[in-house]
Amino acid sequence: MRKKIVAGNWKMNKTHSEALALIKEINQHTVNDEVQLIVIPPSIYVSEVVNLAASNNVRVGVQNSSQYDGGAYTGELSSAMIKSVGAQFVLVGHSERREYFKEKNADLALKVDQLINDDLTPIYCCGEVLEDREAGNHFNFVKSQIEEGLFHLDETAILKIVIAYEPVWAIGTGVTASSDQAQEMHHFIRTLLTDKYGNDVANAISILYGGSCKPNIAQELFANSDVDGGLIGGASLNAQDFIAIANSF
Numbered sequence: 001m002r003k004k005i006v007a008g009n010w011k012m013n014k015t016h017s018e019a020l021a022l023i024k025e026i027n028q029h030t031v032n033d034e035v036q037l038i039v040i041p042p043s044i045y046v047s048e049v050v051n052l053a054a055s056n057n058v059r060v061g062v063q064n065s066s067q068y069d070g071g072a073y074t075g076e077l078s079s080a081m082i083k084s085v086g087a088q089f090v091l092v093g094h095s096e097r098r099e100y101f102k103e104k105n106a107d108l109a110l111k112v113d114q115l116i117n118d119d120l121t122p123i124y125c126c127g128e129v130l131e132d133r134e135a136g137n138h139f140n141f142v143k144s145q146i147e148e149g150l151f152h153l154d155e156t157a158i159l160k161i162v163i164a165y166e167p168v169w170a171i172g173t174g175v176t177a178s179s180d181q182a183q184e185m186h187h188f189i190r191t192l193l194t195d196k197y198g199n200d201v202a203n204a205i206s207i208l209y210g211g212s213c214k215p216n217i218a219q220e221l222f223a224n225s226d227v228d229g230g231l232i233g234g235a236s237l238n239a240q241d242f243i244a245i246a247n248s249f
């Protein structure tokens with residue numbers, strides 16, 4: 001069975017003391033053993049959060065990484081650095097990185113390679129903007145994100161990936177994708193994986209939903225056969241909401 005995952009992307013939120021308070025509060029709760037909890041704080045806090053999170057089997061991720069090995073790339077973090085502080089997951093191609101920092105699928109493919117070489121788990125983000133959905137182009141759009149960012153990987157490497165489907169129109173808007181819209185796209189993504197890598201591989205890859213996922217809707221979303229958990233933004237900044245979502249399977 002593939003893993004159930006609930007990951008909290010804190011984005012550019014929380015001061016140092018607030019970030020430590022949040023992980024400490026998350027630690028006070030228990031979550032069903034079947035669910036892997038991941039927190040993804042701003043990089044500057046990652047070392048400390050790794051140390052605090054370990055006591056509750058919460059894993060830690062980073063929001064971005066470099067496609068380069070190391071050297072003269074001011075402001076960037078290499079996958080080796082991320083590994084050396086004990087983080088295990090890295091978001092790749094979040095829509096905010098794609099939109100504001102002009103990240104392209106070809107760059108993301110290189111980032112994925114770096115991470116896999118260093119034995120980190122990329123959480124590869126995809127999702128269409130509203131105009132694409134309204135034009136009926138959402139499946140094609142997501143298909144090219146998946147193909148161009150991931151389909152250079154062989155079978156062993158693709159098994160190390162987690163995919164997050166985050167429709168851009170649902171992120172931070174309070175407009176959650178309906179349960180049917182989420183399942184339809186997750187099933188589409190799994191079919192792409194099946195066509196390329198076969199059933200066994202496709203069935204082993206977790207596909208998370210993200211975009212205004214809140215405690216009141218999580219259970220309905222997670223009940224879908226192809227929705228294996230969530231990538232949570234706003235609601236992950238509050239420990240009780242985050243834990244309520246993680247307990248929604």
Ligand code: 13P
Pocket residue numbers: 009094166170171172173174210211212213231232233234235
């Ligand atoms: P919201 O849950 O705030 O919509 O954010 C989703 C997201 O972008 C997680 O990466």
